[in-house]
């Protein structure tokens with residue numbers, strides 16, 4: 001643990017996020033590139049390996065707590081019942097820590113649950129400057145092109161930070177300031193507690209502003225410093241859905257750029273979307289209109305897209321996946337998927353297997369070189385190596401109550417338009433005839449046929465559909481002259 005390891009990071013995430021106009025989701029649970037807003041804040045905070053990590057929850061806290069318990073089980077929460085301001089939120093977190101006998105000593109970092117572009121590296125730089133300068137408080141600031149909505153940084157004649165003024169409380173001249181408060185701070189724990197006790201609600205919003213602690217500390221003779229973010233976009237705070245989309249675009253551009261720098265060809269970065277968890281090998285190619293979500297992995301030299309959405313999907317080296325939606329699938333080396341395939345959880349394609357055009361595969365394994373080329377549904381099935389499934393076939397896996405398995409051996413050739421009524425097994429090297437409904441097991445090497453004999457009723461059209469084009473064509477074919 002380095003000397004700069006903070007005693008605690010407190011993530012403020014209790015606010016309602018009124019400006020999101022969201023009925024079902026609290027602001028901090030809106031997703032950006034595979035993580036919620038609060039998830040990004042926690043991930044950045046974890047990079048500091050703090051001794052305590054507390055998320056202040058309030059608005060729709062059951063949802064936020066359930067999400068944190070699922071995704072970050074080690075993180076604790078402090079409940080702020082009423083959202084009386086950022087200062088009050090921090091006081092609530094410190095009281096919670098104290099009640100657990102874990103009152104922080106040393107540096108406390110405060111971040112917000114609505115700044116998803118903030119990185120662990122930026123937080124670490126803030127903490128290092130805070131320690132290096134021996135400050136009581138250090139604020140992360142940024143020079144932004146448009147400071148609307150943010151607290152403005154007021155500096156004194158010697159350029160030192162004197163105070164932060166919220167937009168709603170600012171004078172015309174103060175509003176013109178383009179250096180803003182990111183909402184991220186490092187504090188000396190003890191001095192923070194003392195300053196918070198002095199914060200009043202004497203402002204336009206009637207809230208306890210955390211930002212007031214800076215002026216309080218300065219006035220009491222303590223050092224207050226600032227770190228200006230190298231890239232102002234790092235501190236973008238999300239208050240509405242326009243900013244949410246902007247943050248997503250910026251983060252995505254970073255993720256796509258990183259992939260390209262590591263050897264992935266991205267043909268059209270503007271229409272390619274990466275989640276933070278996506279991993280890849282060199283020479284993967286991503287074609288336009290492709291979204292890669294969750295723990296998707298691109299193997300060396302694979303080609304994905306155009307117009308494909310892959311979630312938690314592994315793409316093997318040299319595989320190709322076109323115009324496909326895939327969730328929870330494993331695509332083997334040199335396998336081919338699509339165009340227009342739908343792979344669902346548990347779809348596993350071995351090396352050189354194929355799921356072709358208009359094919360849906362769920363909870364099924366395709367052995368090496370096995371092919372389902374056209375218009376088929378394969379659910380709850382095992383298909384052996386090098387077997388070929390004829391076009392328009394269905395593994396009929398559902399009896400209305402239970403699901404059943406279809407097992408097809410290796411080197412089988414099943415006919416087009418087969419229904420495999422599961423549970424059913426087709427042995428190695430067996431064939432089935434086109435149009436068959438396979439209800440019984442087919443032994444290895446046998447031909448399974450299940451369809452009625454065809455009969456032709458001669459002259460039916462002439463008798464039953466006289467005067468139609470069909471009747472005329474039939475008559476012509478029979479060599480008769482029409483008058």
Ligand code: UD1
Pocket residue numbers: 012013014015016056080082083084085086087088089112113114149150151152164166180181182183208209210211237238239
């Ligand atoms: C706040 C800052 C502002 C800064 C901006 C950066 C204050 C008074 N203002 O303004 O200087 O430029 O962030 O984005 O600090 N929260 C709670 N409990 C509360 C109130 C807020 O947990 O009682 C949380 C919110 O969930 C949010 C964060 O604190 O994650 C910031 O609150 P928000 O209402 O978005 O503050 P801003 O008006 O953006």
Ligand code: CA
Pocket residue numbers: 114237238239
């Ligand atoms: Ca905000």
